[in-house]
Amino acid sequence: IIEVRGVTKDYPLGQLTVRALHGVELCVDRGEFTTIAGPSGSGKTTLLNLIGCVDVPTGGSVVFDGAVTSSLSDRELTRLRLEKLGFIFQSFNLVQVLSVFQNVELPLLLQGGIDVAERKRRVESILDRVGLSRFLRHRPNELSGGQRQRVAIARALVTKPRLVLADEPTANLDSVTGNSILELMKELNQQDGTTFIFSTHDHRVMELASRIVRVQDGRVVEDGRGDKS
Amino acid sequence: IIEVRGVTKDYPLGQLTVRALHGVELCVDRGEFTTIAGPSGSGKTTLLNLIGCVDVPTGGSVVFDGAVTSSLSDRELTRLRLEKLGFIFQSFNLVQVLSVFQNVELPLLLQGGIDVAERKRRVESILDRVGLSRFLRHRPNELSGGQRQRVAIARALVTKPRLVLADEPTANLDSVTGNSILELMKELNQQDGTTFIFSTHDHRVMELASRIVRVQDGRVVEDGRGDKS
Numbered sequence: 001i002i003e004v005r006g007v008t009k010d011y012p013l014g015q016l017t018v019r020a021l022h023g024v025e026l027c028v029d030r031g032e033f034t035t036i037a038g039p040s041g042s043g044k045t046t047l048l049n050l051i052g053c054v055d056v057p058t059g060g061s062v063v064f065d066g067a068v069t070s071s072l073s074d075r076e077l078t079r080l081r082l083e084k085l086g087f088i089f090q091s092f093n094l095v096q097v098l099s100v101f102q103n104v105e106l107p108l109l110l111q112g113g114i115d116v117a118e119r120k121r122r123v124e125s126i127l128d129r130v131g132l133s134r135f136l137r138h139r140p141n142e143l144s145g146g147q148r149q150r151v152a153i154a155r156a157l158v159t160k161p162r163l164v165l166a167d168e169p170t171a172n173l174d175s176v177t178g179n180s181i182l183e184l185m186k187e188l189n190q191q192d193g194t195t196f197i198f199s200t201h202d203h204r205v206m207e208l209a210s211r212i213v214r215v216q217d218g219r220v221v222e223d224g225r226g227d228k229s
Numbered sequence: 230i231i232e233v234r235g236v237t238k239d240y241p242l243g244q245l246t247v248r249a250l251h252g253v254e255l256c257v258d259r260g261e262f263t264t265i266a267g268p269s270g271s272g273k274t275t276l277l278n279l280i281g282c283v284d285v286p287t288g289g290s291v292v293f294d295g296a297v298t299s300s301l302s303d304r305e306l307t308r309l310r311l312e313k314l315g316f317i318f319q320s321f322n323l324v325q326v327l328s329v330f331q332n333v334e335l336p337l338l339l340q341g342g343i344d345v346a347e348r349k350r351r352v353e354s355i356l357d358r359v360g361l362s363r364f365l366r367h368r369p370n371e372l373s374g375g376q377r378q379r380v381a382i383a384r385a386l387v388t389k390p391r392l393v394l395a396d397e398p399t400a401n402l403d404s405v406t407g408n409s410i411l412e413l414m415k416e417l418n419q420q421d422g423t424t425f426i427f428s429t430h431d432h433r434v435m436e437l438a439s440r441i442v443r444v445q446d447g448r449v450v451e452d453g454r455g456d457k458s
């Protein structure tokens with residue numbers, strides 16, 4: 001489903017350039033449950049942002065279902081993100097003026113073609129799964145850190161995407177809440193064949209993964225495929 | 230150093246009220262290394278915000294070094310926060326238009342009475358300790374999640390406060406980086422007598438603590454003092 005071919009990513013910094021990724025090669029097949037592990041500053045978010053078409057590589061290419069993402073039009077990229085992809089951002093990126101319900105409903109509205117009753121059913125169902133049924137009307141600034149994280153998770157999963165990119169999705173969650181979220185994700189992986197790529201420092205997430213890709217200083221230093229399903 | 234006396238905290242939510250804390254009683258002595266543990270949404274951030282004078286209780290009182298904080302003037306509160314207290318916020322609260330160096334220098338500037346050479350020495354020293362010597366000129370949006378967290382940590386510690394409140398300070402840090410930060414904090418606790426109160430889900434932090442206070446649904450449900458130093 002994803003091929004990352006010789007990708008580099010440079011950020012301008014005043015008169016310097018910071019190279020966050022150095023010639024990264026990575027293939028992720030449909031149905032995988034892969035984690036990207038590495039120290040702070042090693043390039044995990046940068047890599048996920050490129051796979052998720054939130055940013056473009058400086059060099060190399062990202063291929064999603066056979067299409068080179070940098071050659072897609074804005075319209076095609078938008079459709080790809082809406083229909084095939086769910087993204088749980090490290091800083092959540094919730095819309096502050098919308099309620100919890102409205103944040104999670106938004107991708108369904110943008111997709112179009114789903115009536116209000118079905119939208120309501122799906123939004124309430126996914127929010128119940130992440131333990132936020134009592135918070136539908138809260139705005140993001142009326143929630144705890146872990147509650148905001150779970151809204152971000154619900155929003156990424158409500159469209160039932162083929163690929164979910166999750167940037168440290170359990171960082172702000174206690175053990176019980178985190179395990180509950182991981183169960184939900186493992187269920188989507190096993191029953192619906194949803195592909196998951198996580199960035200994480202959380203050993204619970206690593207233990208569930210069928211594969212751990214280790215990055216260090218912008219390079220893949222280890223790519224272990226093991227059978228843990 | 231801190232007494233929390235029968236504190237309640239209510240948040241208005243439309244026509245309802247959310248009670249985040251119910252009659253919390255807690256004393257923290259000088260030099261303690263205490264963690265507040267609890268599930269997502271249990272009231273940890275709310276409690277730290279009250280202790281740190283970032284918010285006011287609905288009922289009850291917080292006493293800092295013998296002074297009831299809600300009876301202090303704004304000027305006295307500001308001095309207390311600048312001179313005695315360091316706060317590592319869950320969402321970091323960095324100033325986006327300032328560089329890493331400037332973010333960490335800011336509390337020293339606000340204190341006054343420290344010359345530019347001494348400020349430079351102290352800022353560079355603490356940033357070296359948190360592994361960010363090469364990022365002095367970066368702005369917060371040019372950093373990874375864990376790098377931003379470490380800037381928040383450095384900013385809280387640069388004034389050598391008597392009390393440090395840390396709201397999940399290792400959530401975005403990998404093991405090696407997280408352990409390095411915890412070592413720094415333990416050192417300040419043992420050598421300078423700095424009091425630490427952490428909110429956390431991280432077992433590494435809990436293991437280092439001399440005391441774990443468990444909260445659940447806005448109540449202290451367990452307050453264990455053990456000798457782990």
Ligand SMILES: Nc1ncnc2c1ncn2[C@@H]1O[C@H](COP(=O)(O)OP(=O)(O)OP(=O)(O)O)[C@@H](O)[C@H]1O
Binds near residue numbers: 011013
């Ligand atoms: N916009 C930017 N401008 C300049 N440098 C950047 C920018 N974004 C990231 N970087 C740098 O690129 C490197 C990789 O960042 P990235 O966010 O991918 O790390 P990460 O592995 O996700 O770290 P963390 O675990 O702390 O979230 C870091 O050294 C960071 O400082």
Ligand SMILES: Nc1ncnc2c1ncn2[C@@H]1O[C@H](COP(=O)(O)OP(=O)(O)OP(=O)(O)O)[C@@H](O)[C@H]1O
Binds near residue numbers: 143147242272273275
């Ligand atoms: N501004 C607010 N308005 C309304 N409710 C709020 C507000 N801030 C917090 N709450 C609610 O108060 C409760 C406690 O929130 P708090 O942020 O203290 O939890 P926490 O223990 O820090 O959780 P986490 O581990 O997820 O960060 C939560 O149920 C939250 O939804």
Ligand SMILES: [Mg+2]
Binds near residue numbers: 045046090167374
């Ligand atoms: Mg990151």
Ligand SMILES: [Mg+2]
Binds near residue numbers: 145146
């Ligand atoms: Mg919190």
